[in-house]
Structure formats: structure tokens, C-alpha cells
Amino acid sequence: GLSKTGPRREKIVTTYRYYHVSVLFHGGLSNDLIMEYGWLFVLSCWLWSAWLFYARVRGCVAIFGNRSVALVKISAAVFALAAPGLVMNFLTDHMDAADPGFINVSVVSFDAATVAMMQFFFVQWYIGSRCMPSGSNFVAFTASVSAFLAISLVKIVDHAQALKNQAEGPAFEWCAWRQALDVAWYLSIILIDRTHVMREYAPLAEQHCQDIDIDLMSAEAKTERVHLATEGGDGDREAVDAVTDEMLENEWVPFVKCPDEDVAANEKLGKAVADAFEGAFRRVACPVGGPDVDQGWTLGVLRATLEIDEDGICALHPQLRAGFFKMPRKYPAIIRVHCTDACVARMSIRVEVPDDMVLITDEDGGGDGIAYGRHADFMMAENLKEFWGVHANVIKALLETLNEQSGWKRLGIALPWFFQIVRLVALRSLYARSIFKGGQAPITGLWGKEYYGGLPFRLGPGACKWGLLPRQHHPCGMAGNPLSVLDDQSMPELERSEMQRGESTSRYVAGAQEWLKEKNAVFDFAIQVATDQEHDLVNGEAVWNEDLSPYLPVGRLTIHKGQQLMALLRDQEDKNGEHLRFNVWNQLSAHRPVGPTNWARKHVYARRQDLRAHMNGVSKPTLCPFLTA
Numbered sequence: 001g002l003s004k005t006g007p008r009r010e011k012i013v014t015t016y017r018y019y020h021v022s023v024l025f026h027g028g029l030s031n032d033l034i035m036e037y038g039w040l041f042v043l044s045c046w047l048w049s050a051w052l053f054y055a056r057v058r059g060c061v062a063i064f065g066n067r068s069v070a071l072v073k074i075s076a077a078v079f080a081l082a083a084p085g086l087v088m089n090f091l092t093d094h095m096d097a098a099d100p101g102f103i104n105v106s107v108v109s110f111d112a113a114t115v116a117m118m119q120f121f122f123v124q125w126y127i128g129s130r131c132m133p134s135g136s137n138f139v140a141f142t143a144s145v146s147a148f149l150a151i152s153l154v155k156i157v158d159h160a161q162a163l164k165n166q167a168e169g170p171a172f173e174w175c176a177w178r179q180a181l182d183v184a185w186y187l188s189i190i191l192i193d194r195t196h197v198m199r200e201y202a203p204l205a206e207q208h209c210q211d212i213d214i215d216l217m218s219a220e221a222k223t224e225r226v227h228l229a230t231e232g233g234d235g236d237r238e239a240v241d242a243v244t245d246e247m248l249e250n251e252w253v254p255f256v257k258c259p260d261e262d263v264a265a266n267e268k269l270g271k272a273v274a275d276a277f278e279g280a281f282r283r284v285a286c287p288v289g290g291p292d293v294d295q296g297w298t299l300g301v302l303r304a305t306l307e308i309d310e311d312g313i314c315a316l317h318p319q320l321r322a323g324f325f326k327m328p329r330k331y332p333a334i335i336r337v338h339c340t341d342a343c344v345a346r347m348s349i350r351v352e353v354p355d356d357m358v359l360i361t362d363e364d365g366g367g368d369g370i371a372y373g374r375h376a377d378f379m380m381a382e383n384l385k386e387f388w389g390v391h392a393n394v395i396k397a398l399l400e401t402l403n404e405q406s407g408w409k410r411l412g413i414a415l416p417w418f419f420q421i422v423r424l425v426a427l428r429s430l431y432a433r434s435i436f437k438g439g440q441a442p443i444t445g446l447w448g449k450e451y452y453g454g455l456p457f458r459l460g461p462g463a464c465k466w467g468l469l470p471r472q473h474h475p476c477g478m479a480g481n482p483l484s485v486l487d488d489q490s491m492p493e494l495e496r497s498e499m500q501r502g503e504s505t506s507r508y509v510a511g512a513q514e515w516l517k518e519k520n521a522v523f524d525f526a527i528q529v530a531t532d533q534e535h536d537l538v539n540g541e542a543v544w545n546e547d548l549s550p551y552l553p554v555g556r557l558t559i560h561k562g563q564q565l566m567a568l569l570r571d572q573e574d575k576n577g578e579h580l581r582f583n584v585w586n587q588l589s590a591h592r593p594v595g596p597t598n599w600a601r602k603h604v605y606a607r608r609q610d611l612r613a614h615m616n617g618v619s620k621p622t623l624c625p626f627l628t629a
Contacts, residue, residue: 050076050120052547057127068127075123082116107159114152121145121192128197137195144191151185252317253549255462256530258537258594266599269392274603276399281611296340297501299446299509300565301580302516305558306331306351306525312554320529322460323357323590324376325554335559336580337446337512339504340381341497342432342486347451347468348582349378349557358589377586380451380468382442383435387454387540388427392600394420427541432483441480445511447521447559448474455601456530456537456594457587463530463537463594465544467551468523474515478507513565521559526551540597581609 054076057069125145128138158178310328313321324331333351340346353359353374389395397417404410414421435442442449452467480486486500515521531549536542584593585602593601 047080050080053120053124068130072123072127075120079116079120082113104163107163111156111159114156118149118152121148124196138197140195141192141197144188144195148185148188148192151181151188154181155185253529253531255317255320255459256533256535256537257461258458258463261594261599266596269396269596270599270601270603273392273396273399273600274607276396276403277604278607278611279403280399281608296338296346297504298336298338298580299504300337300512302335302337302559302563302565304333304335304349304560306333306349306555307558308525308555309553312552315552316459316529316554317462320459320462320464323588324351325459325527326590333557335557336582337508337565339500339508341500342436342483343441343480343500343504343507344432344435345382345446345449345451345504345508347380347446348580349380350580350582350586351376351378353588360585360587360589360592375586376588376591377582377584378453378466379582379584380453380466382449382451384431384452384454385465385467386543387597388424388431389540389597390420390424390427391539392596393417394424395597395600397421398424423541432487436483439483441476441482441486441507443476445474445476445515446508447472447512447515451523453584455540455584455598456535457584457598458590458592458594459527459529460590463535464527466525466527468557469526469551469553471522471524471556472519474511474521476507477511480507509565516559516561516563516565518561520561523557524553525555525557526553528552538595540595581605583609 054072057072122145125142128141158181306324307330308324308328313325313328316325321327331351331353333349335350336348338346338348353376355374359374359376394417397413398421401410401414401421404413433439448470450467450469453465456463456465458464481503486496486503488496491499512521528544528546528551529549530537530544532545534542535544535549583602583605584598585605587593593599
């Protein structure tokens with residue numbers, strides 16, 4: 001820094017997601033402990049910035065190529081290794097600006113960090129020039145990077161000259177041109193952030209593939225082209241398929257292929273979890289007609305339309321264009337909105353499936369009372385990007401522990417799974433707190449929330465998660481109780497559930513109904529493709545890094561205006577919604593649920609529905625009355 005004489009420390013922080021690091025301000029803190037923690041935070045931000053940019057490029061290795069990914073990896077490593085140089089002056093015991101040794105350490109360390117920033121910014125510009133050369137900000141981004149590089153060179157040369165002459169007098173005196181240079185340097189960093197082409201970049205978007213000359217022809221067209229190159233199509237079919245697969249791998253973002261699952265083991269575990277659940281259900285069974293806390297309370301059942309867009313399909317790898325995402329199409333649907341424990345909102349979608357699509361029950365011959373007609377179910381909950389249940393084995397151990405009466409037997413069941421059970425309980429608490437920010441009730445209404453499925457499903461040979469992203473801002477309009485009140489474990493369970501039911505109804509129903517009087521409620525239907533081995537298909541709580549694969553809109557769900565939230569339920573004389581028995585295994589074969597926890601859901605949901613039907617005297621329907629009416 002060249003602003004003033006005296007002890008100085010440069011604070012390095014990330015200013016926009018994964019993009020870069022900027023020198024924000026000069027100045028010192030009198031408290032060395034605060035300064036130490038500040039530098040630890042600075043170092044963490046520096047290293048995090050380097051890793052995130054590398055992760056984004058690594059996720060698109062098929063687009064950029066291995067050499068570009070290696071270049072970014074080396075650049076990020078150099079950038080990260082230069083970070084410790086920034087704390088050299090802090091590690092100096094006596095911060096004396098008149099000490100030549102201190103001046104040398106401080107300035108050389110700062111210049112080393114500046115060189116690291118220069119090369120890292122240049123590599124980011126190079127990557128930007130490959131992925132977004134026609135972006136609206138590319139010219140401004142280029143100018144900003146060029147200005148930063150030029151000013152940095154001037155600063156480094158000035159530093160070198162000052163160090164050479166420091167024996168003759170004060171090395172760094174304040175002067176107007178140096179101050180102006182510092183200001184211009186800061187501004188160039190801010191402009192790099194504001195004009196960064198990566199702001200406009202989505203790894204799976206079709207237009208970016210076109211920018212780097214990727215041919216977006218279909219897999220069938222590629223196969224035909226290879227056949228023409230093999231003597232009129234008389235070549236080896238296996239060789240043709242191999243060439244086609246190689247083309248696709250080189251021109252599209254890679255995806256994780258679903259491994260074969262042990263069906264017998266998953267079925268056995270799923271039934272064991274369902275048995276443990278039944279024990280828990282009977283232990284805390286609600287009275288006839290009463291609320292089932294975990295099942296929740298229906299707030300509305302409405303007609304909707306799910307439309308899959310051509311643009312969304314074109315952004316998918318050709319091999320992943322399966323099931324609902326094979327071709328553009330509209331599907332009639334109904335949605336059920338309900339709330340559960342702590343007033344967490346859920347949205348379930350039942351889509352009418354045409355006869356030309358293959359359901360899981362078409363292959364398996366039905367079973368376990370899952371399917372009622374030709375329907376596919378999507379079950380989502382507010383902010384549920386990851387499922388807190390960890391693994392089906394852990395859920396089974398927790399339920400069996402709670403069901404056991406003997407203290408010693410409880411200990412024997414829980415001990416092998418102790419840490420996983422603690423993790424499950426902690427993750428469930430963190431999930432609730434992610435909705436109740438600061439412990440306060442969320443301020444968004446039903447049509448302004450994000451809903452996610454939490455667990456993976458097949459996407460042809462690959463896997464994905466799905467979610468609903470609102471296209472409208474829908475405030476709740478009514479203050480709610482904090483989490484500490486809604487989740488007060490000192491209250492009897494039935495009393496607490498009744499309070500939560502009243503809270504959900506009073507906060508959400510009126511606002512949702514008012515919105516639908518004049519406007520549609522529209523959501524983007526988005527999927528997150530598993531593109532990296534870190535996208536775990538087995539453990540429910542695993543975080544799928546969105547820098548490697550963001551949620552990609554592939555269609556939209558429209559809830560039509562002019563409807564009454566409970567009209568369908570009243571028409572069917574089913575005020576509790578018992579006929580709406582959703583199950584994630586009510587699904588197309590191309591979107592079969594993946595992982596042991598999903599297999600457990602198959603049996604737990606069916607068992608719960610049978611128990612509730614028996615308790616309330618509701619017969620099991622053979623068809624869903626809401627889509628067949």
C-alpha cells in the first residue's frame with residue numbers, strides 16, 4: 001500500500017461469490033487478537049475463492065478441456081500459495097515503518113500477492129474469453145482486467161524503485177499520484193467484479209455451448225453421421241456406438257451414471273424401517289380423525305399444469321433426455337399444499353401420465369398399494385435441498401431405540417449408531433433453522449417459497465434432484481410465532497400440533513387464496529443433474545455442490561387463478577385429503593427413486609397410508625378421484 005507512512009495491513013476479502021479477491025482497505029487495528037482472527041478469516045476467504053472458481057471450471061471439463069482445467073488448477077494453486085505472504089507483516093514482532101527489514105517483508109509480500117492476483121485474474125479472463133466471448137459485459141470485463149494488470153505493474157515497479165532508494169530517505173511518502181493510483185487500482189477490482197462475464201454464465205446452458213463451437217446435434221444425428229462415414233452404414237455397429245458416445249462425452253457436461261442397486265437388500269431394509277415406523281406410529285397414535293403430526297395438515301388442493309420446455313430439454317445431455325424430459329409437453333396435474341411439524345410448507349404434485357409413458361408399476365406389476373391410476377408424484381418440501389435423515393439404517397436405529405421400553409436394550413440398539421443418530425437430530429434442527437432465520441417465522445407466502453425433493457431420482461442413465469423455484473414474490477403478510485414457541489417440546493404433542501395447525505392456516509391460507517383471485521402462481525420446475533462423484537447418491541444429507549451443477553429450469557408449473565384452495569376436497573367429501581396418498585414411487589420408470597432412503601420411503605409411505613385409512617375408516621381408492629373426476 002502506498003497511501004500513508006506508518007504500519008499498514010492489507011485486508012483481502014472475496015467480493016462476489018467465487019470470482020476473485022480484492023484489496024479492500026488500508027488501516028490497522030489496535031487489538032492484536034482481533035487482528036489475528038481477522039487474518040484467519042481473510043486467509044479462509046482467499047483459499048475459498050480459489051477453490052470455488054476451480055470447482056466451477058472443473059465441473060465443465062467436457063466443455064473447456066483438460067488443459068484449461070489444469071491451467072486453472074495451477075493458477076488457483078499459485079494464488080492460494082501466495083496468501084500466507086499477506087500476513088508476513090503481521091507476524092513481525094515490531095511494526096516499525098522506519099525499519100528497512102519490516103519495509104522489505106511487507107512490500108515484497110504484498111507484491112507477491114499482487115502477482116498472484118494478476119495471473120489469477122488473467123486466467124479468469126482467458127476462461128471468460130472461451131465461454132462467453134459474445135457476452136454483453138465481455139468488452140468491459142476485458143478493459144477492467146487490462147486496467148488492473150497495468151496499474152499493478154506500475155505499483156510493483158514503483159515498489160522496487162522505492163526499496164532500492166530507501167537508504168536515502170523515507171521509502172514511501174504520501175503523494176497525490178500514488179493516492180490516485182491506489183484509487184484506480186481499487187476501482188479496477190470493483191469493475192472486474194461488476195462486469196465479470198461469469199455472472200452471465202450457466203454451465204449447462206445451450207447458448208454457451210454454441211459460443212465455444214459445440215455442435216448441439218442430437219445423438220441420433222451423430223449416429224447417422226458416423227454411419228455415413230462407414231461405407232453407407234455397413235460398418236461395425238458397436239464401433240459406431242463407441243464413436244457416438246465419445247462425441248457426446250467430449251461435447252457435453254459429464255454426468256454420474258447410476259450404479260446397479262441391490263434390490264433385495266434395499267427391499268429388506270425398507271420393510272424393516274416400515275416395521276419400526278409402525279411401532280412408533282402405534283406408540284404415539286393420534287385419536288380417530290385427529291392430526292397426524294408428521295403427515296401434516298392439508299391447506300389446499302388445486303388444479304395445475306406442468307409444462308416441460310424445449311429450451312430446458314436442449315440444455316440437457318442427450319442421454320439424459322428421458323421420461324418427462326424427453327420432449328416438450330403439457331401435463332394436467334393437481335397440487336396439494338400442506339404444512340407439517342413447525343409449520344414447514346410442503347408441495348406435492350400429481351401429474352397425469354399418458355399411456356405412451358412407462359410407470360414403475362408397469363414394470364413391477366404394482367404392489368404395496370402404491371399406484372392409484374396412471375399418475376406420477378413429485379413430493380417436495382420448503383428449502384429441502386438435502387434430506388436430514390442421513391441414511392435408512394440410521395432412521396431405523398432411531399425408531400427402534402424410541403420404541404424399545406427397556407433402557408438397556410435401548411442403549412444396545414443406539415450405541416452402534418450413536419454418532420449418526422446425533423447427526424440426524426442435529427441436521428433436522430439445522431433444517432428447521434434454515435427456514436426460521438434467526439429463529440423468526442419466514443416472511444414468504446406459499447407461492448413465494450422454494451420447494452425441493454431432497455433425494456435423488458434417475459434421469460435416464462444418470463441421476464438428478466428436482467425443485468420448484470417461484471417466479472413471483474409472495475410475502476406472507478402476517479407475523480408468525482418464533483421457532484422456540486412452535487417447537488416447544490415441553491407442550492403435549494397433540495396440543496403442540498393443534499397450535500401449529502392453527503398457525504399454518506392463519507398465516508398461509510388467506511394470502512394464498514387472495515393471490516389466486518387475480519393471478520396465476522407460477523414456479524420454474526428445475527433439476528440438478530449429478531455431474532461429479534461428490535454428488536452422493538446414497539447418503540441423503542450429502543450436499544450437491546451447485547457450482548458443479550446448478551438447478552436448471554426445464555419447465556414450469558402453473559397453478560391457475562380463480563380456484564378455491566379447498567374446493568376439490570369439498571367436492572370429494574374428503575376434508576382430510578385421505579384419498580391423496582402420495583408416494584415417491586408413483587413415478588415413471590425413467591425417474592425411479594435412487595438410494596436406500598428412497599426405498600425406505602416406498603414402504604413407510606404405504607404403511608402410514610394403510611394405518612391412517614384403518615384408523616379413520618377410509619377405504620383405499622383404486623383411482624385418484626381428483627384427476628379422474
